[in-house]
Amino acid sequence: MTLKSYLWGMRISAALSVAAWSAVVYNINPEEAGIVGQILFYLSLFLALAGIFILFLTWSRRKISGNERAFAHLGMSFRQGVLLSVLANTLLAFQSFRILTWWDGLLLVAGIFIIELYFLSR
Secondary structure, three states, rough: OOOHHHHHHHHHHHHHHHHHHHHHHHHHOOOHOHHHHHHHHHHHHHHHHHHHHHHHHHHHHHHHOOHOHHHHHHHHHHHHHHHHHHHHHHHHHHHHHOOOOOOHHHHHHHHHHHHHHHHHOO
16 A cells, blocks of 8 residues: 555545534434434544544654655554544543543543553553
8 A cells, every 4th residue: 555545545534534523513412312422422523533633643744754754654643643532532521521620631641641652662
């Protein structure tokens, strides 16, 4: 698979995920849908944010290091995009359950940072 085909696949997937998330936001009433509506919301938001973060991180690494090493950084961009999406979704879920405080958010950011440091040290 070439870099161009991977990036086009990610763009199409991200666009479909954003469309699915916006469809969930506009068409599902959270008071009537219950837990299924919340699962659909968080799942579609996770996929949309992951696609956007992966594309942004890949683009920024291509701009910094040039095109010659862009394919080598795809795994790192994918992992960091997914971790950022997990962070954003977890913070949003904490806020929806009314348990988000500044130190909970800081602990979550530290936990994600430690996970990333683990992968970078391997």
